[in-house]
Amino acid sequence: MPLEIKPSQALRLWRQVHLDLVRDGDADLSARQTAILLTIYLELPPHTVRGLAAQLGVTKPVITRALDTMGKLGLVTRKRDDFDRRNVVIQRTVAGALAVERLADLVVERAREMGGS
Amino acid sequence: MPLEIKPSQALRLWRQVHLDLVRDGDADLSARQTAILLTIYLELPPHTVRGLAAQLGVTKPVITRALDTMGKLGLVTRKRDDFDRRNVVIQRTVAGALAVERLADLVVERAREMGGS
DNA sequence: GGATAATGATACGGGTCCGTAACGATCGGG
DNA sequence: CCCGATCGTTACGGACCCGTATCATTATCC
Numbered sequence: 001m002p003l004e005i006k007p008s009q010a011l012r013l014w015r016q017v018h019l020d021l022v023r024d025g026d027a028d029l030s031a032r033q034t035a036i037l038l039t040i041y042l043e044l045p046p047h048t049v050r051g052l053a054a055q056l057g058v059t060k061p062v063i064t065r066a067l068d069t070m071g072k073l074g075l076v077t078r079k080r081d082d083f084d085r086r087n088v089v090i091q092r093t094v095a096g097a098l099a100v101e102r103l104a105d106l107v108v109e110r111a112r113e114m115g116g117s
Numbered sequence: 118m119p120l121e122i123k124p125s126q127a128l129r130l131w132r133q134v135h136l137d138l139v140r141d142g143d144a145d146l147s148a149r150q151t152a153i154l155l156t157i158y159l160e161l162p163p164h165t166v167r168g169l170a171a172q173l174g175v176t177k178p179v180i181t182r183a184l185d186t187m188g189k190l191g192l193v194t195r196k197r198d199d200f201d202r203r204n205v206v207i208q209r210t211v212a213g214a215l216a217v218e219r220l221a222d223l224v225v226e227r228a229r230e231m232g233g234s
Numbered sequence: 235g236g237a238t239a240a241t242g243a244t245a246c247g248g249g250t251c252c253g254t255a256a257c258g259a260t261c262g263g264g
Numbered sequence: 265c266c267c268g269a270t271c272g273t274t275a276c277g278g279a280c281c282c283g284t285a286t287c288a289t290t291a292t293c294c
Contacts, residue, residue: 003130003228009120010224011217015155022152023174030147030281035139038132049242057140059283064243069280078242086241086290100128107127111120147251166272176253181273186250195272203260203271 009114016110032056033066040076040090041100047090075099126231133227149173150183157193157207158217164207192216 005013022028029037035056040047049063056062067090070076075096081087122130139145146154152173157164166180173179184207187193192213198204 003122003126003231005120005225005228007218007221007225010228011155011159011221013120014220014224015152015159018148018152018155019173021148025174028148031135031138031145032281035132035135038128038135042128042132050240056136060242061244061283062281065281084241084291088242101124103131104124104128107131108122108124111122111127114120149251167270177272178253178274179251182251197272201261201271205272 013107013111013114016113017107020106020110029070032058032062033070036063036066037070037075037096038100041092041096045089045091046081048087049090052090070096130224130228130231133230134224137223137227146187149175149179150187153180153183154187154192154213155217158209158213162206162208163198165204166207169207187213 036052039052039055049060049067052063053060067076067078071078073095074093077091077093078088079091081089153169156169156172166177166184169180170177184193184195188195190212191210194208194210196206196208198206
């Protein structure tokens with residue numbers, strides 16, 4: 001069964017969650033970083049710079065820079081692939097998993113508060 | 118009746134919509150800009166710099182800069198208040214309304230594609 | 235082994251954003 | 265009328281991000 005949601009509900013949900021994210025202020029990820037982070041944590045490993053760049057439709061430096069930033073925040077880790085040492089495998093972290101889980105709870109909670117229309 | 122959504126659904130929806138936003142590439146608004154834009158288009162006017170700053174929990178220059186950027190994109194307009202010429206009233210535009218409407222449709226469409234769990 | 239290809243990282247110039255602090259314009263009370 | 269309060273904007277130094285181009289490292293193929 002599909003998830004039914006009305007346009008006005010979608011907008012109010014989108015606004016409220018973004019308000020929460022801005023007010024909590026801890027992360028402040030860009031749209032690209034959010035897409036990268038969720039791809040890493042939702043899609044099956046392994047993840048590489050090239051693969052992520054292709055999925056997002058952006059250039060490789062974008063991914064490298066985003067991984068730098070998210071690495072500083074402790075949300076992901078990089079590790080060279082031992083089978084093909086040209087590749088870098090992006091790995092999940094406990095902090096990253098917690099952040100993703102918190103985002104999910106936030107969306108669920110705000111959705112629950114959305115009234116009828 | 119509340120809007121029921123499971124954590125895994127929320128995350129997949131969040132990821133898919135962000136992927137679409139990145140791939141379309143036209144806007145690429147930050148979380149703050151998104152919150153500002155949706156507040157302007159969902160909450161009752163009038164909107165002022167000070168009021169938006171208070172709602173988002175950020176400083177006034179943040180709002181000024183965001184309005185500069187969104188003004189260049191044609192998403193909002195500024196106009197001095199004739200009754201109190203210190204105030205600036207933020208107004209909606211046709212392009213902004215269209216962008217908001219497109220975002221709503223995107224969320225609705227992606228939600229509809231979200232499978233059971 | 236040497237040429238070729240592929241991967242991720244880096245340099246660069248330009249743009250945006252941040253928070254703090256200062257500023258000009260405007261209103262309002264004494 | 266003038267002084268303080270309020271509004272939005274701008275200046276500043278620092279940080280981040282973008283896309284293009286280039287680089288070092290590693291694998292592959294003849």
